[in-house]
Amino acid sequence: MAEVMNIANETPEVTEAAPLQDELTITPKALEEINNIKKANNLPDDFGLRVGVKGGGCSGFTYTLAFDSQSREGDRVLDKDGVKVYVDSKSLFYLAGITLDFTDGLNGRGFVFNNPNATHTCGCGNSFSV
Numbered sequence: 491m492a493e494v495m496n497i498a499n500e501t502p503e504v505t506e507a508a509p510l511q512d513e514l515t516i517t518p519k520a521l522e523e524i525n526n527i528k529k530a531n532n533l534p535d536d537f538g539l540r541v542g543v544k545g546g547g548c549s550g551f552t553y554t555l556a557f558d559s560q561s562r563e564g565d566r567v568l569d570k571d572g573v574k575v576y577v578d579s580k581s582l583f584y585l586a587g588i589t590l591d592f593t594d595g596l597n598g599r600g601f602v603f604n605n606p607n608a609t610h611t612c613g614c615g616n617s618f619s620v
Contacts, residue, residue: 513586514541514577516570520592520601524573533557538567538574541590542581551584553603 516524524539538561542554561567564579577585589604 513588514568514570514575515589516573516575517589517591518571520590521571521573523592523601528557531557534559536574538576540576540578541585542578543584555601 527533528535528537537557537559540554540556540558543551544554546552558576561574561576562578566577566579566582568575568577584605584607587606591602591604593600593602
């Protein structure tokens with residue numbers, strides 16, 4: 491017989507939000523391409539990838555990717571298999587749970603954001619809304 495536990499009178503434990511380290515996934519293929527781009531552009535190993543969100547696009551927000559030499563005030567700095575990833579505080583909410591991938595198939599070549607929080611995306615896949 492399964493044990494039934496009454497938790498209605500218990501006070502839930504307050505915990506911090508899960509760290510973005512666990513919520514932002516970068517696939518091995520995307521990490522490989524990030525490192526290839528850094529090498530092709532002679533960027534130092536300590537340069538990191540800045541991942542963000544900005545207003546714009548036909549659905550409301552667009553993703554941004556750029557290389558940066560250092561973190562900025564308010565950034566969350568992550569380490570993804572040796573690649574530094576910088577995320578500004580305003581983008582954290584929109585990037586929770588995403589997977590950054592890289593594709594080089596018949597439909598094109600580039601980075602792809604798989605965002606489970608997006609409620610709408612545009613036809614070209616470059617903008618989204620939540």
